Amino acid sequence: MTDFSIIAVFFVGLLGGVHCVGMCGSIVGIFTAQLPKPSPEPSPTGARWTLHLAYNGGRLASYMAAGALAGAVGQAGLLLRDAVPVQHLLFALSSLMLIALGLYLAGIWGMVRRIEQVGGVLWQYIQPLARGLLPITTPSRALLFGALWGWLPCGLVYSVLVTALASGNPQGGALIMLAFGLGTLPNLLAIGLFWENISRRAQSPRVRLTAGLLVAGLGVYGLIKTGYTFYLYGWSGSCHVAA
Numbered sequence: 001m002t003d004f005s006i007i008a009v010f011f012v013g014l015l016g017g018v019h020c021v022g023m024c025g026s027i028v029g030i031f032t033a034q035l036p037k038p039s040p041e042p043s044p045t046g047a048r049w050t051l052h053l054a055y056n057g058g059r060l061a062s063y064m065a066a067g068a069l070a071g072a073v074g075q076a077g078l079l080l081r082d083a084v085p086v087q088h089l090l091f092a093l094s095s096l097m098l099i100a101l102g103l104y105l106a107g108i109w110g111m112v113r114r115i116e117q118v119g120g121v122l123w124q125y126i127q128p129l130a131r132g133l134l135p136i137t138t139p140s141r142a143l144l145f146g147a148l149w150g151w152l153p154c155g156l157v158y159s160v161l162v163t164a165l166a167s168g169n170p171q172g173g174a175l176i177m178l179a180f181g182l183g184t185l186p187n188l189l190a191i192g193l194f195w196e197n198i199s200r201r202a203q204s205p206r207v208r209l210t211a212g213l214l215v216a217g218l219g220v221y222g223l224i225k226t227g228y229t230f231y232l233y234g235w236s237g238s239c240h241v242a243a
Contacts, residue, residue, distance in 0.1 A: 071173020
């Protein structure tokens with residue numbers, strides 16, 4: 001696993017805020033509507049921050065669990081490394097997914113939306129459980145709500161999970177998803193606390209285009225890096241991709 005992977009997925013989460021506004025904005029809006037209203041007293045505002053942090057903590061925990069699972073699957077796939085360049089292929093696939101995601105964020109190509117539809121099969125069983133936790137009144141309910149909502153079908157998450165898969169071990173997969181989750185944290189906290197002020201700006205075509213092209217650029221760089229590594233080391237050089 002490279003430092004580039006960690007840095008790249010962090011920025012994917014950060015730049016993906018334009019997607020988070022559209023995908024999770026209404027969810028966070030519903031969640032925020034249940035919270036104590038701001039007031040001059042310290043307790044209601046403190047309670048809002050506590051619940052928001054608990055919600056996002058649950059969401060990050062789900063991302064890490066999914067990343068660990070993906071990394072474990074990738075580790076099993078590396079048993080075939082003597083037969084095929086498994087890790088080369090996985091890193092190339094993750095870069096292609098970032099390119100597709102960037103084009104999706106920019107509003108150029110909607111293939112990622114079709115991938116999100118696949119995850120809807122699992123989501124139809126999880127969504128009623130999450131809705132049953134509303135209204136959110138305690139940190140424990142917020143934590144569980146976030147943990148369930150972390151499995152929302154999301155092309156952004158699915159794209160990064162391919163990178164977690166390519167890490168080739170559960171610890172690396174969990175770390176990649178944690179870095180991604182931390183990248184999304186400023187956006188989702190801002191959505192929860194300043195929804196009306198940022199939703200209009202984040203959905204601006206210019207902002208979406210800029211963010212999407214930057215994400216696609218990360219994918220292009222990763223693809224070039226993987227191809228160059230394969231050129232230098234051949235099929236037996238999978239370990240050099242992750243070194």
